[in-house]
Amino acid sequence: xxxxxxxxxxxxxRAILAVVVISALLCAAFLAAIGSLNRDLYSAGGFVRxxxxxxxxxxxxxxxxxxxxxxxxxxxxxxxxxxxxxATLLRPAVLGTLTDIRLTRDTEVEPGKHTVVYxxxxxxxxxxxxxxxxxxxxxxxxxxxxxxxxxPLAVLQVTVLHEASFTVNGLTLDTRxxxxxxxxxxxxxxxxxxxxxxxxxxxxxxxxxxxAPAQQIAxxxxxxxxVTVDAEPxxxxxxxxxxxxxxxxxxxxxxQVLQPSNCPFGIEINDRVQxxxxxxxxxxxxVALTAGETTFEMADTTGQAHLVVxxxxxxxxxxxxxDEDVPFTVALSVTVRPDGSLAIQLR
Numbered sequence: 001x002x003x004x005x006x007x008x009x010x011x012x013x014r015a016i017l018a019v020v021v022i023s024a025l026l027c028a029a030f031l032a033a034i035g036s037l038n039r040d041l042y043s044a045g046g047f048v049r050x051x052x053x054x055x056x057x058x059x060x061x062x063x064x065x066x067x068x069x070x071x072x073x074x075x076x077x078x079x080x081x082x083x084x085x086x087a088t089l090l091r092p093a094v095l096g097t098l099t100d101i102r103l104t105r106d107t108e109v110e111p112g113k114h115t116v117v118y119x120x121x122x123x124x125x126x127x128x129x130x131x132x133x134x135x136x137x138x139x140x141x142x143x144x145x146x147x148x149x150x151x152p153l154a155v156l157q158v159t160v161l162h163e164a165s166f167t168v169n170g171l172t173l174d175t176r177x178x179x180x181x182x183x184x185x186x187x188x189x190x191x192x193x194x195x196x197x198x199x200x201x202x203x204x205x206x207x208x209x210x211x212a213p214a215q216q217i218a219x220x221x222x223x224x225x226x227v228t229v230d231a232e233p234x235x236x237x238x239x240x241x242x243x244x245x246x247x248x249x250x251x252x253x254x255x256q257v258l259q260p261s262n263c264p265f266g267i268e269i270n271d272r273v274q275x276x277x278x279x280x281x282x283x284x285x286x287v288a289l290t291a292g293e294t295t296f297e298m299a300d301t302t303g304q305a306h307l308v309v310x311x312x313x314x315x316x317x318x319x320x321x322x323d324e325d326v327p328f329t330v331a332l333s334v335t336v337r338p339d340g341s342l343a344i345q346l347r
Contacts, residue, residue: 044114044133045106047146051131052101052118055196058092063196067136068148071155071194079223081155082192086178089156089195094169096123096200104128113149122200122218129198129220154197154219156227157190162291163231164189166205166212185338187294197222205229208340209237233289233296233334237342241298241334242287244344249303249330253279258309264346265305265328274310274319282306282325295333297347302329 047066054063063069073083098120105117112135119128132149158175160166165174175191176183195201197219204214210231219225233241252263256276259266265279283304289296305326312319331347 042143042145043106044108044135044146045103045116045118047133048116048118048131049101049103051148051152052098052120052198055095055199056098056101058095060090060092060095060196064090066148067146068133069151069153071151071153075151076155079155081224085155085192085194087194088173089168089171089193090153091171094171094199094201095196096169098122098198099124120198122198122220125200125218127198127218127220150222152197152222154195154199154222155192155224156195156201156217156219157192157224158203158227158229159188159190160205160229161188161231162296163205163207163210163212163229165207166203166229166231168201168203170202187291192224195219195225197225201227203227203229205231207231209240209336209342210234232291238287238289240342241289241332241344242284244342245287245330245332246281246284248346249281249284249305253281253305255279264330265303265326267307267326269309269311269322271311271313274312277307277309280306285330289334292333295335295345297333298331300329300331302327304328 051063051066051069054060054066071085076083076085100119100121102119103116104119105115107115109115114133114135116131116133117128118131119126121127129152131152133146134149136145136147138144156168158166158168158173160175164176165172167173173191173193175189178191199219201217201219202214203217205212211234212229212231215227215229217225217227249263252260252265255261255263256278258269258273258277260279281303285298285301285303287298288301289298291297305328306324307326308321308323310319310321333345333347335343337343
C-alpha cells in the first residue's frame with residue numbers, strides 16, 4: 001500500500017510540475033507576444049504606419065481619427081496660421097499615390113516622446129517625412145498607446161495671381177469661397193486649406209482666358225506650405241484683345257480727316273488739303289500683356305498708319321499726293337469681367 005501511495009504522489013508532483021512548466025512557457029510566450037506587438041504594431045513607428053497606410057488607401061476618415069491628427073485652432077494660432085481653416089482638401093479624391101512605405105528611424109528624443117522617420121514614394125517619386133509622437137499610456141493594461149505630439153497635417157496657403165480660382169489634383173476651388181459676402185473683388189486672391197501630409201499636390205489654373213502651368217508640390221512636413229499660382233493671359237485672351245484693338249484702329253481709318261477723333265494716330269499738314277484723307281493701317285501694334293496692380297496692361301506699342309491725301313503747297317501752288325506711313329503708339333489696360341468678357345481701356 002505504501003508503495004502505491006508513493007507512486008501516486010510522484011505522479012501528482014510530476015503533473016503539477018508539468019502544469020507549472022507549461023504555464024510558465026505560455027506566460028513567457030504571452031509576454032513575448034506583447035513585447036513584439038509593443039515593438040511593432042503598438043510602437044511609435046507602428047502608430048505612424050497606421051496613419052500612412054490610411055492615407056495610402058485613401059481612408060481619410062481613419063487617418064483623421066488617429067489621436068493628435070486634428071489640427072486645433074490653438075495649434076494654428078501657435079504656428080501663426082489662420083484659424084477655422086476649411087477642410088476641403090481632406091477628402092479621398094484629392095490624395096495621390098503613396099507607396100513603398102518604409103520605417104527608417106525611430107528615436108526616443110526624450111522619455112515617452114519619439115521622432116519617427118519614414119521613407120516612401122509620392123506618385124512614384126522618393127520622399128521622406130519626420131513625425132513627432134508621444135506615448136499616452138497603455139490600453140488593456142499591456143499595450144502602448146500613442147498620439148501625434150504635432151499634427152502631421154499641413155496648411156496649403158495658395159496665392160492666385162490675377163484670378164481667384166485654381167485646381168489642386170483635379171479639384172477646382174475658388175479662393176473667395178470663404179471670404180466675407182461683402183468683400184470687394186480683388187485682382188489677386190489668397191486662401192489657406194488644411195491638407196494631408198505627406199502628399200503630392202498638382203496646383204494649376206486653366207480657364208477660358210487665363211492659364212497657369214501645373215506645379216508639383218510635395219508636402220512632406222506639417223505646418224504651412226506656400227504655393228503661388230500665376231494665371232497669365234493665354235492665346236485666346238491675347239487674340240481677343242488683338243482683334244478688338246485691330247477693329248478699333250480700323251474704325252479710326254473710316255474718319256476721313258487728318259486727326260481722327262479719339263484715335264492714336266493723326267498728322268498735321270500746313271498746306272491746303274485738296275481731298276478727303278484716306279487712312280489704312282499698315283502695321284498693327286502686336287498685343288503683349290503684363291500684369292499690373294489691378295489690370296493686365298500693354299505698354300506703349302508702336303504701329304504704322306498709312307495716309308494718302310492730295311495737298312497744294314501754299315508757297316508755290318504745286319499739288320502733290322502725300323502717300324506715307326505715319327507711326328503711332330498705343331497703350332491699353334484689360335480686365336476680365338465677372339461674366340468672362342473683356343473690358344479694354346486705352347491709356
